[in-house]
Amino acid sequence: MNDECYVYIVLPGQTEFVTAGRFVLATDRHDIPIGRFVYGRSYLTRPDAVAIDPVDLRLTAENFETRQLHGVFGALRDAGPDYWGRLVIERHTGQAMLGELDYLLYAPDNRTGALSFGLNREPPAPRRRIATTLDLADLQRMADAIIADDELPMDPASRQARMLLLAGTSMGGARPKAVVQDNDDLWVAKFNRPDDRWNHARVEHTMLVLARECGLNAAESRVEAVGDRDVLLVKRFDRERTGAGYRRARFLSALTLLRADDTHHDRDKWSYALLAEELRRISSRPEQDSQELFRRMCFNALISNTDDHPRNHAVIALDTDWGLSPAYDLTPSMPVSIERRDLALICGDMGRYAHRDNLLSQHTRFLIHRADAETVIGTMEQTVRNRWYAIARSQGVTEKDCERISRAFVYPGFRL
Numbered sequence: 001m002n003d004e005c006y007v008y009i010v011l012p013g014q015t016e017f018v019t020a021g022r023f024v025l026a027t028d029r030h031d032i033p034i035g036r037f038v039y040g041r042s043y044l045t046r047p048d049a050v051a052i053d054p055v056d057l058r059l060t061a062e063n064f065e066t067r068q069l070h071g072v073f074g075a076l077r078d079a080g081p082d083y084w085g086r087l088v089i090e091r092h093t094g095q096a097m098l099g100e101l102d103y104l105l106y107a108p109d110n111r112t113g114a115l116s117f118g119l120n121r122e123p124p125a126p127r128r129r130i131a132t133t134l135d136l137a138d139l140q141r142m143a144d145a146i147i148a149d150d151e152l153p154m155d156p157a158s159r160q161a162r163m164l165l166l167a168g169t170s171m172g173g174a175r176p177k178a179v180v181q182d183n184d185d186l187w188v189a190k191f192n193r194p195d196d197r198w199n200h201a202r203v204e205h206t207m208l209v210l211a212r213e214c215g216l217n218a219a220e221s222r223v224e225a226v227g228d229r230d231v232l233l234v235k236r237f238d239r240e241r242t243g244a245g246y247r248r249a250r251f252l253s254a255l256t257l258l259r260a261d262d263t264h265h266d267r268d269k270w271s272y273a274l275l276a277e278e279l280r281r282i283s284s285r286p287e288q289d290s291q292e293l294f295r296r297m298c299f300n301a302l303i304s305n306t307d308d309h310p311r312n313h314a315v316i317a318l319d320t321d322w323g324l325s326p327a328y329d330l331t332p333s334m335p336v337s338i339e340r341r342d343l344a345l346i347c348g349d350m351g352r353y354a355h356r357d358n359l360l361s362q363h364t365r366f367l368i369h370r371a372d373a374e375t376v377i378g379t380m381e382q383t384v385r386n387r388w389y390a391i392a393r394s395q396g397v398t399e400k401d402c403e404r405i406s407r408a409f410v411y412p413g414f415r416l
Helices: 083-093 100-106 133-147 156-166 200-213 264-269 272-282 286-302 356-360 370-394 399-408
Strands: 004-010 017-027 033-039 064-066 115-118 177-182 185-191 221-226 229-235 239-242 245-248 250-253 314-317
Touching: 004 100, 017 100, 017 115, 083 100, 083 133, 100 115, 133 177, 133 185, 133 221, 133 229, 185 200, 185 239, 200 221, 200 229, 200 370, 200 399, 272 286, 286 356, 286 370, 356 370, 370 399
Parallel strands: none
Antiparallel strands: 004 017, 004 115, 017 033, 033 064, 177 185, 185 229, 221 229, 239 245, 250 314
8 A cells, every 4th residue: 555645736727737745644653544744845936836725734844744534634635535436446446445545546637626646756647538428328337336236347338437437436425426528518427326215316406406596506417318317417616627628626625624524523523603614714705605604504404404514515716715615415315303303514502403593593603694694594495495396396306206305395393
């Protein structure tokens, strides 16, 4: 297993990688992983150099250390694969449970954000092959084989699909996905699983449409039919097409902003109010972003999105300014209780309780007046209650699936 690598970055306004620094992963005398990062001297002298993380990896010559996230700095871990990506890498290499740094190195340069990793001081030549929507059927078949833990087919078309699927492994999340290009734009293709209880592609697309109708800044999406299956395409908001290639936005998850781990030991740090305070430190538009975060918290409560964990919130910087990213990964869930539902993040004085009074209890930390906060919740509650079904049906969600998800919206306990 590798224990050190170089970190590359695409700078604002550019489309090619430059070397930013070196990352070393070791263990201390108690065998606890410890990560060390230092910016390169030549990088620090560049007039256009930017910090990878303006809070925890500031643009200085000091040596940075961390013991969180198995020794991997949050900003670097955000550029690495999550559950699905790790599974694809393990099936591709035939090895289970690779080292943390190996997962970063195996994932290709088409990852989330503006970072990449390698073993040489100079960045490698970019790999330009990207899947297109014409490859979706092959990608779906390969994803199904990985989910079923079947032996992967080795015919030329399947080998090509496996390599294209590997190119999307650095996108976060647990659901099968790939990166595809269509009309010069890049999209994250999210596939349905054979064991899904409903059509996740069409339901998640519906939630993004509903979020925009509620006034949220949500990622652009559409659904592609591939044979008898549907695939959700979500437009990447960390890329901007130019004549010379793609500009890349730097990306930090809320988990990194909160300086938290993704285990239950750090759940006390998973908080919307704490995230709003971090936004005020990093955002170029703190009031606007704090109030947008408040609306997203309310929306998640109203659709019973209990998967609103810190990796599903982020800030991005296409140029020098940081700001809240568009909303993504908005999915309803089906908790049994009709009296109480909890979000993944703390949302008020009563903890994670998805209740109107709890959402209002810390409104000042979101830079929003009480009357305005009440108006936001009241208006959004009516929109979700009155519009979710019509939007779902207009986006191709079946009557049967609408029945399955119907209990997610404005559940009775929201105002108990």
